Amino acid sequence: MHEVSYDELDRALDDAGSDVDAAEAHGCLCGALCAEATFPVAEWAVEILPGDEGEPLPPGVMDLLEAIRESTLATLAGGQMTFEPMLPLDAGPLDDRVRALATWCSGFLYGLGRIGALRQLPGDLDEILADFSEISRASVGPEEGGEQGERDYAELVEFVRAGVQLAWEELAPRRAGRPRGPAGTH
Numbered sequence: 001m002h003e004v005s006y007d008e009l010d011r012a013l014d015d016a017g018s019d020v021d022a023a024e025a026h027g028c029l030c031g032a033l034c035a036e037a038t039f040p041v042a043e044w045a046v047e048i049l050p051g052d053e054g055e056p057l058p059p060g061v062m063d064l065l066e067a068i069r070e071s072t073l074a075t076l077a078g079g080q081m082t083f084e085p086m087l088p089l090d091a092g093p094l095d096d097r098v099r100a101l102a103t104w105c106s107g108f109l110y111g112l113g114r115i116g117a118l119r120q121l122p123g124d125l126d127e128i129l130a131d132f133s134e135i136s137r138a139s140v141g142p143e144e145g146g147e148q149g150e151r152d153y154a155e156l157v158e159f160v161r162a163g164v165q166l167a168w169e170e171l172a173p174r175r176a177g178r179p180r181g182p183a184g185t186h
Helices: 006-015 022-035 041-048 061-077 094-114 125-135 146-170
Strands: none
Touching: 006 022, 006 061, 022 041, 022 061, 022 094, 022 146, 041 061, 041 094, 061 146, 094 125, 094 146, 125 146
């Protein structure tokens, strides 16, 4: 199976009549998987595709979503730190990429929160998720482009990537049904 691109998912969502873009959809999936690794593709579809209005989904949409779910879960669970948020290619305009990163973070927070995983977070997750909330409001001002803007964007993407991996690891006991207590408790 080929790796699904941001543009491919974005087109499929648009063809299905979704108001959600690829970044937000992938963020939602990642947040939900961090909270519940068994999060089924059918539930993800309910979150990101329009309601049943009698219109069938374009062919292959559910297969595409399943492929993305499986590859995302494999990178999160693989332990190799290979996870990457699904974002537009770096060749695109910086403001489009920042907007996509912002919606990705918004989707991640939604996906994590819809399962109720935002209560009593272990470790440093409170701070990381507060930072994700800030990133979800990010935009590029007229004077913020250029090389410095590109460096700042790359740093934010790396922070998000590492933060999601940390969330995956920190929430492992919760996914296994063993809520983690405060440090030093048994």
